[in-house]
Amino acid sequence: MSKKASKLLWKRISTSYKYLKISWTVQVREFFEYSTLHGVKYIAEHGRPFLERFLWFVCVLIGAVATVVVIFSLWEKFQTNPTITGLDTDFHNWEVPFPAVILCPTDPAKQEQIRRLLDITENSTTQDLQKADFIYDLTKLDFDSIPIFTKKYTEADTYIDKNEDIRNYIYKFMDDCTDVFDNCSFKDTPFGCCSAPDKRFTPVFTETGFCHSFNSRHFRRSNNTASAEPEQFNMQYIKEADTKWSLQFALKTGEAVTSIYILNSDEMVSMNIQPQLEWDYQVYKMAFSMKQTYTTEDTRQLSIKQRKCVFGDEIPLHGFIPHYHQRDSAKAL
16 A cells, blocks of 8 residues: 555544544533433533532432442342232131141150060060060151161161061051040031041151141051052131131140141141140140231242242152142242
8 A cells, every 4th residue: 555545544534533523522412411311411511610510420420320239239139039928908718728737746656565566575585575676766766866776776687577668567566546636626526536537637757757647738648459549638728607716636645745846738847847836745725826828820920040939830849748838949949
């Protein structure tokens, strides 16, 4: 490229830059003059002192920064906590699910009963007596006592068949429901605590050991193969027209302490849940209050990470507990 052509190109670039600079200056000035944002037009208005225009610039800058901070704060809140729990003022007690009441005795089986079922007498061998002790410890097994149990017994202690279903086997040695409950009534209507067809106290194995449950979805189904259909869970409700909203029962005399849990019907007793009461058979009445929470379909618009819960048809469970509940959903997600 010749020197003359180079000078001509540079002149064109300088001219274009000059026009562009003038254009941007004019457009910015027009924006400041005709903007509806409060205080912006005073920044570039002719005739105003420099100090006044500078103060207006500082005020507008502070407002812009504050706006950006608020926008990011609201966006973060929408991502982390976008839902609102409100009070339903149009709520009626037409059909409210009654909570699950679960009683977990510290001594769910008696040594005398275990020996009687095993036909063990004073003349029995030492191995038979050790087997009775093994089964007694097995009936009291919970999540905390597993390390102690494994230290006390080894794989060499073959007191029962390794192919045996442990749950079904030790269930035979547990205190029967009829040995625990007496005189049960729900909503001031008597029912058979343990006897068919209206029995409502059912056994359940939990992390804290063997328990008896009322209105819990996780009760132990019967192994009766002659039945064509498995036992179904029947949710118990309270209604506004009911004369009483209470569960009453009497426990037969005993010395062991019983832990009482009041949970949602979908929840299961676990080690991270504390009992509402440690009952030593001296309590006459126990009152509690409950709240019912429901989620609207509009929540489906949010991601699972945002709402920290899932609908029942989104992620099916295939484990022992096929239902989500409020207490553990946030931890799992």
